[in-house]
Amino acid sequence: ETGVTQTPRHLVMGMTNKKSLKCEQHLGHNAMYWYKQSAKKPLELMFVYSLEERVENNSVPSRFSPECPNSSHLFLHLHTLQPEDSALYLCASSQKAGSGGYEQYFGPGTRLTVT
Amino acid sequence: GQNIDQPTEMTATEGAIVQINCTYQTSGFNGLFWYQQHAGEAPTFLSYNVLDGLEEKGRFSSFLSRSKGYSYLLLKELQMKDSASYLCAAMDSNYQLIWGAGTKLIIKP
Numbered sequence: 420e421t422g423v424t425q426t427p428r429h430l431v432m433g434m435t436n437k438k439s440l441k442c443e444q445h446l447g448h449n450a451m452y453w454y455k456q457s458a459k460k461p462l463e464l465m466f467v468y469s470l471e472e473r474v475e476n477n478s479v480p481s482r483f484s485p486e487c488p489n490s491s492h493l494f495l496h497l498h499t500l501q502p503e504d505s506a507l508y509l510c511a512s513s514q515k516a517g518s519g520g521y522e523q524y525f526g527p528g529t530r531l532t533v534t
Numbered sequence: 535g536q537n538i539d540q541p542t543e544m545t546a547t548e549g550a551i552v553q554i555n556c557t558y559q560t561s562g563f564n565g566l567f568w569y570q571q572h573a574g575e576a577p578t579f580l581s582y583n584v585l586d587g588l589e590e591k592g593r594f595s596s597f598l599s600r601s602k603g604y605s606y607l608l609l610k611e612l613q614m615k616d617s618a619s620y621l622c623a624a625m626d627s628n629y630q631l632i633w634g635a636g637t638k639l640i641i642k643p
Contacts (some may be wrong), residue, residue, distance in 0.1 A: 420545045425575070460631040462621070463578075475630065487567065509576065519564035519584060525576035 423526035424444040425510050431532045435534045436498055440529045442493040442510030450516035451493040452480060458525040468493065469516035479532060507531070536560045538634035540622050545614055545640045554607045554620050554637045562627020566598050566605045569621040571636065577621055580607070609639075617641045 422445045426490075432438050441485040445450060467475035484496040492523040493510055507530055511523040541556045546552040558566065565584035567575040583605060584599035585591055595608040609616055619636040626632055 459542070459635055461630075461635045462623075464630065465629075519625055519629060520582060522567065522579040522582060523631070524579070527576045 421450075423510060423524050425508075427528035427529060428527065429530045429532075431534060432497070432500065433518075433534055434502075435522055436496040436500075437496070439497065440495040440508055440510075442495075442526055444491055444493075444512040444524070444526075445510055448512040448524070449490055450521075451487060451490070451515045452495065452511040452513075452516075453495050454511065456509055456528070462509070463518060465513050466495075467516050474516055478515055482491040496525050497531075500531075502533050505533045536626060536632045538622055538624060538632055540620075542635070542636040543638045543640065546609075547582050548612055548614060549609065550612050552612060552639065554609075554622075554639065556605045556607070556634060557620035558603050558605070558622070558624040558632070560624045560626040560632055562609055563600060564625040564627065564629055566596075567623045567625070567631065568596055569623065570604075570618050571621060572618045572625050574615045574636045580620075603614075608643060612641050614641050614643070 424443050426441045450469045455463040465479045467486040471487050486494040507528045509528045510526040513521045513523045537559045568580040570575040581596035588597045593610045598605045619638045621636045622634040624633040
């Protein structure tokens with residue numbers, strides 16, 4: 420039990436759909452992250468939130484829209500996705516962002532398939 | 535550019551020892567992390583090194599040489615449950631993690 424939960428675990432959506440991924444952390448952390456994991460590729464950091472403010476946006480297409488209403492919840496809103504967006508989307512949290520030595524705790528991920 | 539290199543796949547025998555190497559090139563350096571990821575599961579934290587030397591945690595040890603941009607993860611007394619991918623990640627000057635693609639470790643009886 421990592422203390423980070425994600426829903427749904429699996430999602431199939433068409434390119435014209437709108438859906439949202441949800442992440443919740445029960446660890447009292449102040450930083451939350453969205454990553455994309457594609458087969459045999461390094462984890463790609465998408466967004467970082469620290470104390471509910473976005474501090475990093477690594478040139479992610481606008482079809483991905485994050486929302487962090489409080490330090491325990493993180494959403495990723497999806498619209499008009501492309502087939503190449505099919506991947507495992509991982510949420511993570513840590514005590515602090517912008518500081519060394521704090522490991523990240525990951526959720527189980529949402530396996531997204533765009534048809 | 536920033537880069538992490540680690541072998542794609544390794545095979546080892548149950549009960550043996552295996553060393554997974556990782557080399558990194560980052561803009562600044564604030565530590566090196568190792569994570570374990572079983573198929574279909576979340577990555578879980580194994581170790582963090584920021585100073586040169588060896589850190590031991592039970593059957594797992596991690597080594598860092600900052601001057602060489604090099605780290606390794608050493609797994610002793612391998613068990614079948616150690617079959618997983620092992621991810622190396624270096625933290626750069628902006629405290630952002632730069633990830634390797636992972637090493638898939640296959641344990642054979």
